[in-house]
Amino acid sequence: MKDSPEDQIVNAILDAIAEQRLPAGTKLGEQALSDLFSCNRANVRRALASLAAQQVVELRPNRGAFVMTPSPKEARDIFQARRAIERTIARHASGQASAEDIAFLRDNILEEAEARKAGDKPAELRASRQFHMRIAQIAGNLVLERFLSELTMRSTLILGLYSPTGSSSCAEDEHDRIVDALAAGATDELVRLADEHLRHLEAGLNFDEPPAAPMSLREQLMAPRSTPNAK
Amino acid sequence: MKDSPEDQIVNAILDAIAEQRLPAGTKLGEQALSDLFSCNRANVRRALASLAAQQVVELRPNRGAFVMTPSPKEARDIFQARRAIERTIARHASGQASAEDIAFLRDNILEEAEARKAGDKPAELRASRQFHMRIAQIAGNLVLERFLSELTMRSTLILGLYSPTGSSSCAEDEHDRIVDALAAGATDELVRLADEHLRHLEAGLNFDEPPAAPMSLREQLMAPRSTPNAK
DNA sequence: TTGTCATTTATTGTTAACAATATTTGACAA
DNA sequence: TTGTCAAATATTGTTAACAATAAATGACAA
Incomplete structure (x- = not known):
């Protein structure tokens, strides 16, 4: 192999x-x-x-x-697409997560927090990305998974370009609440949290300075x- | 160029x-x-x-x-993804269509009907695809447009494989009603029609015979x- | 005839050399 | 110094030849 x-x-x-x-x-x-x-x-x-x-x-x-x-317009398109796809993923993942899935995600949150504290940006980004991709796996749609993979990649580029260094990645308590909703099978809540989470990420961008x-x-x-x- | x-x-x-x-x-x-x-x-x-x-x-x-x-499982994933994306596109296209857009779409419906009557499958498929892609253009999100382009391509392969020849393309009256809703700016109706339209298409598939x-x-x-x- | 195996043929994978095009460098003049 | 231009360099684009692999053919034996 x-x-x-x-x-x-x-x-x-x-x-x-x-x-x-x-x-x-x-x-x-x-x-x-x-x-x-x-x-x-x-x-x-x-x-x-x-x-x-x-x-x-x-x-x-x-x-x-x-x-x-990515241009600002592309950034907008990408985040819009991400919301559409991650909302769908959230809806399909809801109620499908195994115990190992939840354990993985909780562990992943800790890992990300540690990396952030240690100032290890690559590790932080890797963990954050894994969080989103794992939920996509739980949803079980390979097409959506691949689309999200592409979009997270491009999101990272956007954050690198337009993010006032520091706010670049996800708020960890949001990840926390997402896992809670996922574990509880609270579909609507989960979808709402996913959407909000991405809006917050996008809101942190600054397109003023080139x-x-x-x-x-x-x-x-x-x-x-x-x-x-x-x- | x-x-x-x-x-x-x-x-x-x-x-x-x-x-x-x-x-x-x-x-x-x-x-x-x-x-x-x-x-x-x-x-x-x-x-x-x-x-x-x-x-x-x-x-x-x-x-x-x-x-x-595409395998049956892939077919399912693809149509699921298509619904998610075309619903989003419908929502964003609603109220954005110009007079030319509507004219193009109405004309396109006629073209598809003619091709079908003439038994010209390629022309029929081309028209049907153009219909969906034009609405994606109206929505104005290049990322979603590209994703849909890929998905319609793969949908065509699926129809070729699993469709009892004949039912392979869209019901034209559904396209008609979609244009009506788009022209009227009836967002919720439009989204509902788009979703239904794709469900009908998927329902026509037959995975029994290899x-x-x-x-x-x-x-x-x-x-x-x-x-x-x-x- | 029919199945198996070695041989032949065709196709994909790899490499190197060459041509075309940008980019850099440095000389020269203002 | 500063700007412009030509030569030199480096990079991308194209082509052809060769090696490795798979597919097709045909001979042979049952």
Whole structure:
């Protein structure tokens, strides 16, 4: 059961984006990737085509592949779609959660809180994402699960761009109450909480100041310092 | 504004599937495609990777690419997801349709009816699909629009597999009433009609007899006749 | 005839070389 | 210094050849 090199690349990039290690706008050079994963460029190319089909990567002809930079309008669309899908998921998950599911989710909340306290952003984001995805699994619809997977990925990019650092992830007590409703089989309550939860997340965004300029790998390493130019 | 060869292939295949000219299970050979579109295999490969990411094509390692054959369980998931998404779309489209939108939709209904009378299945399917997609455009959410595009594509495959030939497409009077509700801005009514419409479509499926065996291009041309074997 | 197996053929997977296109660099002039 | 332009470099796009794998063919034996 070994993954094809192409899947490896796709998954590695998706993971990196989900944990905000790859910010929006980062250039994904073919050479760099084929070196990293020690495979030929053909595989890299196919992987990038897959990611582009999922709208996670933008393919500019003759320029290369870049991590997608969602516009404010796209951000709105994505969160709107997320609400529609997560509400549906909540409705179908209600009453379907096993004891292990509930245990997993409670444990996951602790994990996220710890990561937040420790200042480990990647771990925090990973836990938060797992929370939402686990509920999707409970709902048992693979199509909705895949859609949500794509949307959480893009949400992470949005948070990285438009979130006044810090408010970027979910309020943990909301997760708490969601598990309570899920365990109690309170469908309407669960749907309401899911919707509210996402509205809060979206409300924390700030589109006023333009997103930080797209970075290349070079610029990330050049240490911007305090731009020593001026008059 | 010319399409890249890769996009051409992707769109040609999507169109063919949407009009049921390419049935589920058809093998998509790399050579055949690169000949058809007179491009190199690298482009074909990337196109197939994109289609696989959209779950419209299945990639079997060392075997090639095949038009996806949705299982009954997948069919259920797909229609469930479609209801969730089209309901949301209906809600957002309500009150947003321009006069041209309504005119287009009314015209589209006629077109579909004519195609049906003429026995032109591809034209009928194309019109029906356009109907749903136009409403998605009115709703103005590109994410939901793309999701629906993928789901209608896969729905067509499902209808081709599990529909007792004939009932395969939408009841036209339902489309009529949907346009009425859309034009009147009757949101709740519109959502209800959309949901019902999809339930009717799904109810017409029959999973009892197994889907026709996966076809290769050869078998499609060999003229199956009445299998002259027996005792 | 019918089933099995080795051989042949076709198809997919991989790699490398080359062409076309951007990007960077550095020289030069204002 | 600052702006512009040409040369140099790096990156993406295309193509062809080869290797690995699966499918089809045909010979052979029962």
